Amino acid sequence: MRRNSNQLVQRMDNNSLAVRPTAQVIALRQRDPFSEASEQQRAVAMARLDIACKVIDMTKEGFSERKAIETLLNQAATGRLQPYYQAVMKTAAKNGRLAPSKSPIAEWVKTVREGGGKVELLEGHKGRVLKEQPAWWGPALEYYNQPGNTEIAVVWRLLTEVEGFAVTYDQVRNYLNGVPAMLGRYSPARIGKRLYRLTEKQYIRRCTDRCQAGDVYVADGYMADIFLFNPVSGKLMWRPELTICMDLRSRFIPGWRMDEHEGTTAVQNLWAETFARWNHVPLMLYVDNGSGHKNKLMSDAVTGFYVRHNIEVIHAIPGNPHGKGWIERFFVEVKRDFLKTWKPAFYCGDDMNDEARAETRNRAEKDFKEGKINPPTPQEFAIAFNAWLERYHQRQHPEEKTKTKAALWGGLSPLPPQADLLEMKRQAVTLTVRRASVKHKQVEYGHPDLHAYNHKEVVLEYDLMDYSVGVIRDLDGRWICNANLITAIDAVAPNRLEKKRMERQEHQQQRAQRKLDELKRQAGITIDAHSVADDALTLIGNSSTPVLPTPEIDIDFDNFGFE
Secondary structure, three states: OOOOOOOOEEEOOOOOEEEOOHHHHHHHOOOOHHHHOOHHHHHHHHHHHHHHHHHHHHHHOOOOHHHHHHHHHHHHHHOOOOHHHHHHHHHHOOOOOOOOOHHHHHHHHHHHHOOOOOOOOOOOOOOOOOOOOOOOHHHHHHHHOOOOOOOHHHHHHHHHHHOOOOOOHHHHHHHHHHOOHHHOOOOHHHHOHHHHHHHOOOOOOOOOOOOOOOOEEEEEEEEOOEOEOOOOOOOOOEOOEEEEEEEOOOOOOOEEEEEOOOOHHHHHHHHHHHHHHHOOOOOEEEEOOOOOOOOHHHHOOOOOHHHHOOOEEEEOOOOOHHHHHHHHHHHHHHHHHHHHHHOHHHEOOOOOOHHHHHHHHHHHHHHHHOOOOOOOOHHHHHHHHHHHHHHHHOOEOOOOOOOEHHHHHOOOOOOOOOOOHHHHOOEEEEEEOEOOEEEEOOEEEEOHHHHHHOOOEEEEEEEOOEEEEEEEEOOOOOEEEEEEEEEEOOOOOOOHHHHHHHHHHHHHHHHHHHHHHHHHHHHOOOOOHHHHHHHHHHHHOOOOOOOOOOOOOOOOHHHOOOO
């Protein structure tokens, strides 16, 4: 195949020209090993070049190459060389000697005579720098930098069988292994931009030396890799969602919760319980963008939990675990040091062998149904996890090796919250007063003092566990009254927390039903009863058979199916 005269231009199938992408142009540019070498390596290479050129000049004056090398070494040994060349000989020598030996000088002279220079004389340099680029370099990069992680052997076959290049496998392998890292095996085109950014690109390492204990809390959720007995559903294979708070400076764990999912209620209760336990509110929270941490109830500018407690919130960049690397590292410790060893029979981490994990799960379910085992309960998990945390807190701090995490946390200067635990657990919403009352979903509260606020917006603070009283405040946070419950739609009203759980189950059922309907449509088994009936009437035509009226059936739901 004819080689392109311009290596930055490639020929397409229709013989049209197209400029190569920037990434390919970077690899096609000739690398400069001399600039990539260290300062010491460059100095040695220049000294070798000066010695070789001096020997070549002496041969032009009538010396043989051997005689020229011997003369140069004798002059260096007796100190009769010019000061510059005396220093050059010492620089090119090894192990602190005054001058190199004959053999390496002869090799340097040979390299220079063959057209080599300072690059070829670099210490550790292998081979010669190519003065021209083969035409198959561009297509090789195109085939190699694909999301499917094309193997080098496949690239070689495509170059020889499809493109028609006369190239060996070793040539292709050596080239692809020698291109810059951003175009090689771990290029963003092969492993993906996100993984490349997380594993290959440089990132800023942060230290916490200037923080004080209690200044910043970091929080995140983690679905524990262990099966517990779910007391609500009565099933064994339940993985709890842990919401964990870590102090940034000391790496101490001031609070954690176990819930069915990392929702708004779980996150708010975690903060309320943590603030009340240590009588301290941090200056900042460092959390992700999950729905539990970033929502109207938590982030609203008027009624949000963060605003009510005067806390600044920093949301981590999505898809960047390095931003919260401290707590991500803690989850690794929990999995490796606690979950794997506490109840090995119920561990279900993704690092297990697939066959072993399935076998463990099936055996545990079978033994549980037959009553042979007592699976771990959430209470047992909490006791064991707290005991492990006590040991964890006594371990060495990663930055201050002479102190433990607990010792650094001991320097906490509490900043007390402005509310008690019950008040911090309340959720808030902005409502408009109508006829001295406010209505939130299916619950209505009223109080005579609200007459003065008719048609104005107020803030309702309500307790998830208690319907009876709602605290009313103005938009500036000043207390107005404690309004009383007027009506609740439900005959036997559950508390708000149970209601949220029921709504969540309804939404799950709706999503499952939509998925089932989609699968039925894809399988072609959806039956439209009305269409079938219309088609049947069309086939029957004007039949004399009378259409029977639809029977009416009365059902007594109070006594349906029960005696």
